[in-house]
Amino acid sequence: MSDSSPSTETQPSAFDLIGGEAAVQALVQRFYDLMDLEPAYRELRAVHGPALDSARQKLFWFLCGWLGGPQHYVERFGHPRLRARHLPFAIGIRERDQWLACMRQAMHEQGLDEALAARLAAAFFNTADWMRNTTG
Numbered sequence: 001m002s003d004s005s006p007s008t009e010t011q012p013s014a015f016d017l018i019g020g021e022a023a024v025q026a027l028v029q030r031f032y033d034l035m036d037l038e039p040a041y042r043e044l045r046a047v048h049g050p051a052l053d054s055a056r057q058k059l060f061w062f063l064c065g066w067l068g069g070p071q072h073y074v075e076r077f078g079h080p081r082l083r084a085r086h087l088p089f090a091i092g093i094r095e096r097d098q099w100l101a102c103m104r105q106a107m108h109e110q111g112l113d114e115a116l117a118a119r120l121a122a123a124f125f126n127t128a129d130w131m132r133n134t135t136g
């Protein structure tokens with residue numbers, strides 16, 4: 001789990017603030033729908049294989065835990081080792097920025113509270129930036 005996870009022990013978790021599993025599921029579906037549809041995310045989409053079903057399922061499981069909810073991903077796969085799992089894919093600034101923009105658009109379209117979306121965007125930046133494994 002990345003240190004940039006936005007959850008805390010003392011406050012309601014981001015998972016609760018978003019609206020639980022149904023809301024995380026809707027966010028992830030919108031994120032990959034946008035990746036598939038929007039020309040602005042073309043290069044990000046191209047890094048993925050033809051089908052996005054596995055990515056949708058895994059990002060949903062992962063985000064539930066990352067946001068402070070149930071640890072579905074860790075229960076199934078152990079430690080996420082996200083950087084290692086992304087090494088097969090060339091991730092530079094362009095891919096990072098498209099991922100972040102796609103997620104910001106999905107959060108906006110799902111009607112997330114703006115302060116929460118800004119807090120999550122900052123945490124997503126740290127995680128996505130740490131995933132870069134190529135220059136450019």
Ligand code: HEM
Nearest residue numbers: 047048054055058059062085089091095096099127128131
């Ligand atoms: C920085 C740009 C990123 C790119 C280009 C990228 C790309 C990818 C690709 C191509 C896959 C494989 C999908 C598949 O199995 O078909 C993947 C998997 C995954 N990504 Fe990303 N990703 C990025 C950032 C992130 C971030 C910021 C997160 C979390 C906040 C994340 C979470 C995941 C998870 C949980 C998986 C599934 C890993 C597994 O168990 O195989 N990714 N990503």
